[in-house]
Every structure is written in C-alpha cells, then in structure tokens.
Amino acid sequence: MHAYVGTILRINLTEKTIKCEPLDVETAKKFIGGRGLGSYLLSQEIDPEIDALSPENKVFITTGPLTGTTVPTGGRYMVITKSPLTGTIASSNSGGFWGPELKNAGYDIVVLEGKAEKPVYISIKDDQVEIKDAAHLWGMKVNETTDTLLEEFGDPKARVLCIGPAGENLSPMAAIMNERYRAAGRSGVGAVVGSKNVKAIVVRGSGKVKIADEEKMKAFVKDAMKKIRENGVTGQGLPTYGTAVLVNIINESGVLPTRNFQTGVFADAEAISGETLAAEYLVKKDPCYRCPIACGRYTKADEMEGGGPEYETIWCYGSDCGINDMKAIIKANHLCNEYGLDTITAGATIACAMELFEKGYIKPEEVDGPELTWGNAEAIIEWTKKMGTSEGFGAKLAQGSYRLAESYGVPEYSMTVKKQELPAYDPRGIQGHGVQYATSNRGGCHVRGYLISPEILGLPEKLDRFSLEGKPLWAKIFQDLTASIDASGMCLFTSFALGAGDYADLLSAAWGVEVTAEDVLTAGDRIYNLERIFNLKAGLTKADDTLPKRLLEEPMPEGPSKGWVHKLDELLPKYYEVRGWDADGVPTAEKRKELGLE
C-alpha cells in the first residue's frame, strides 16, 4: 500500500462496535482522499436530507495520500459531515500533527456513526482502539481536556483532537480542535461530534506512511521546498508576519469589513495589523507538521497566551466589531480556542448583534451582559464566553448570525452565504472573490477558491479586482485546484508558490503512477461537482447562490472601493456555464458523465 495506509476505522457509537474496513484504493484515487474521498463516502452513506444533529449523520475524519509523508505541509486532516450551520456538506480542514499521527496508527479515515448513550472518547494506539467513558471530561474546556487525556493516555507524544463546551452544547459555530490551537473550524463540525456524545479522539501511532517512489519523491520535495522558500509570500511574508499581515493590505484596498460590512475602511487598522501583532504580542512561531512556512503564531496578552490569532480572527473581532484593541482580540481568540468556537462565525455574529443593537432590534433589556456597542472590548470577551457556554443571551448568539438576525425578522443583517458567515474580504471591491463566495459549497468561505491572490496580491498574475472579465473561469479553476489540494493532505498556503503541476508530481511519486496537472484539476472539478450534487439533494437551490443584500445593493460608502456593489447577477450565469451546469445551477448529465459521477 502506498501513500494510503489502507484502512478505514469505523466506530458505531450506538452499537458500541469498532470495525476496520479495507480502503478501496481505486475509488480513493478518483477523489484523491481527504475532502474528496470523505465527500464521496458521505454522499454514499447518508441521505443528504437528514437533520445534521441526528444520529443518522456521520462524521468522516479523513487524511489525504500526502498526509504524513515527507511532503512540505503534509499534515492536514479534514472533517466531512452534514453541517448544522448551513445544511450543506461541510468539510473543515486542520493542520497540526493529528492527521499524520492517525496514519502512523494505521488509518486513513475514522468514521463516527450513531450516537453514544453517554459521553465517550475514542482512544487509538495503533491497533488498540477503545471507546472510553468521558463523563469526567464533559464540560471541560480544550486545554484541560487535552491535559487530562494526555495524562490518562500516558504518552506525552499522543495527539488529542477534541470539542469544547460549544460542541457539547450543539452550537452550530462549534469547531473541532486539535493540539489545543488548531481548528477544523467552520460549519459547526464540532456540534456534530457533540451530538454523538463524543468528546475527543486521542491517537498515537508507531507506523510510517510508505510511498511508491522514494527517489522521485526526494527530488520533488526538494524542488517544492525551493519554490516555497524562494516565493516572497511563503518564504518571507507569511513566516515573518503570519496571516495578519493582510489587515493593512485589505484595508488599503478599501475592502476590510468594518462594523458588520457597513464599510470597507477601518481607521484604526494599524492597531490590529500583523505589524503590530509581530512587534508587540508575538512570542514565537507555531508551525504545523513539516511546514517550512510556519504561518502559525503563538502570542501573549496579559495572562492569556496560546496559538493565534489569525487574520480571519483579527478582522471579525477587530474592524467588524469596531474594535481597535489587539489585546482584547487576542483574548477573544484564546477563548474561542478554549470553548471550541469557530472564530469567524463567533466574531462576525457579535458584529451582527452590534448592528442589531445599534438599529434597535436587540433591546438593552434583553442583554444580560456588556452593551453590544461598536468598539466595546469587554463585550467581545464576555460574549465569547457566553457563546461558549450558551449562557443567557449568549445561547441566542451561539446559533450564529443568521438565526439571530432572523429571530428579529431581519435576516439581511446577517453577512452570510448559506447561513455561514463571510470571511475577511468585502466582495464589493473584489468581484471574482464574490462569485466564489456565492458558489462555495460550504457557504461563506475564503478557502474554497482564494481569488484574493490574483485580485489583490497579484499572484500568479495581476487581475483588475473590479473587472468582471474572465472571473467566472478564474473562480472555477481556483475552486477546483483548492479541492484537490485539500484532498491531498497539503496546506492550501503552498499554492502561493506551487502550481497544479507540482501537486501532480508529488502525487505521482506517492502513488507510483503518472499524474498530470490536468488530472489534478479534473479531480478537483469532480470533487466540486460531487459536493454540489450533495447540496442539491439536501434541498439547496440556485436561490442559495447569493450574497447578503447589502453587498448587492448598498454601494460601498467610502474609500478606494467607494461606489461599488457586487455584480453577482452578471457573473453567476457565466459561472454556471463554465462549470457545465444548467441555468438552475444543476450539473448537466453530460458533465456528470464526463466526471464519472453518474
């Protein structure tokens, strides 16, 4: 067996059974692995219409063929399930070291199905797999859970994946955390694990992933490392400043979402920038498995220290809430990690609540905590805690901004696509990125096709960010390549330096068969269509491929993107066309046939 280790570990929590099944390598290759293979298996095994928090939902925790190999950043795992936040397919991706450890223990995939009667955790030590009582862990935050499990497991090298109180409380913004600070953050995957009464999976493996052609792999890895080191973004920008370096660039472009997307310019951007973070709060870098980029940060503010914050946490807790206090953002980030919350949805939900408060929908008397006013640092900290524990008004916030705004009859104040909060870029000034948001298979998301790269950063080539020309095709290609990178087990950030041909080379060495750049893109197209088909069966329609009304109708009020709205209605039909979908956004029979998805 090469690249894959060949075994699916299936745990039925209702029946209390543990089974090992052989991995069908031919099918695996068709979808590469990770996000692709997980989406295929989920589509095969569950009815897309089920309730995401019912025992009928399943969780596929998958690795890619390059996870655990010598490939740079080959440490990713993915969680594929039906999302309680969006009702779509969810595939959340995380780094750290948990994925490689799972493969070293002998498993490509862990499947959780059914529902345990009482809280349990899963212990995996090579072929010794046990379902254990977790009554003593229930209610614990992430650090305490991790410490307790490492102690119980008796091996400090074991890797712990767990949910925090938010996942136990079934909050649709709950994340799955691993090694304390790494998160499979989005789409509420933590709530699905919580709904199964599973608190954690501890894993330790003594094996090693074998690949087909060691010599070839050595040469390709050397080449990839060279490209990563020589590339300005992966060799210099990300290592020095982490992702937060984007705060200033995005603000300078006038697309930094501010006060719940009311504007794209934040006067105090400097105070929450990557430059400020590096100068005043950075303790050390915190890289994932075999990563030469090391974008991860470890920071300290007063008594709180830990991993992060990422750019995506800084904008939503910062400019989006009108906050210019970096310390408060670091603390809110730390609390998200402890309670197991997706920082984007958590921060953006507080921002939405602040606007609802400003506009008088949320009444002061409803709010059992700090006032939800723009710039209130105490509010972002306290409300994060209360969302984490689902306490008082925090329980309402913990449902995410869509359900919150909808409960006041004004869902348009929720800056979401398919009920998932948009990330850190206002699409009114980045037209291609906006079509990508609207068509992302897991709702509002930047890591399904990062058109910021050509439209703002000028990589791999410079595109005019306001132009519509060619953008649907760019969106499709970026979405397809991203799907394949996610499926492979590598980090998406390598794509600043590597192209489809490089991923093809690494996969060929791992599999021992010729793989071309075209194969990589076709596999991505297949994965994208597979996810789309799942969503259509789950009841989503063309009407869900949209953006918040504000971004389509209210021109950007000021700054370098002033006067622009997003022109989705012009872009969407062309996007469907380049995708090979009909006018309703349904993959045509011909397209399905071409991709082998009949």
Add this chain to the structure above:
Amino acid sequence: MGDHLNGYGTSEQFVLNEAALKQNITVFIKLFATFRDKRFMTQHMDFPVRSTVREVLKAIEIPEEEVAICMVNGRSKEIDHELADGDTLSLFPPVGGG
C-alpha cells in the same frame, strides 16, 4: 498631464493644475511590513511634477524588484505609473495569507 484625469483618481487630483504651477507634487507614502525597517511608516514627500513610482522608490531606496504590491489611492498600479499631487502611494513587499 491630462493623463491623471483619465485615471481612477480621487477628487484631490483636481488640484492638479495648481500642482503644475507649483512644479512639485506632494505624495503621501505608506510603507508596510519589512519596508518599514530603517525607514518610516508614513511620510509626505515632495517630487517634481510627472514623477513616477520609480522615482519615489529611488528616493526611499527600495529596490524595484522587492515591491510586490504597489497601490495608488487604493488601486493597483505599475512602477512606471505617473503620480499626481495628493496621491497616496502604498507599498508592500510580498505578503499574503488567508
């Protein structure tokens, strides 16, 4: 001269005629990330009329090849872009994230 007016300029650029008379233009320069090391964060600087970004880079000793993103008034521009009085020039080394 008229070139400036065809761009995506801000209204400040209409003080152009006055600038032409002045012989000099004032540009607001914003540096980011490592460009700030041993330089400055922001500064107003004067340049002769018709100066391009290239002249600014020479003056503040940033090698052209180190510039990954060059924005004038928030819009991406090339190094040979001609600056106008009142322009804001933002310069970044290679940076990115997600």
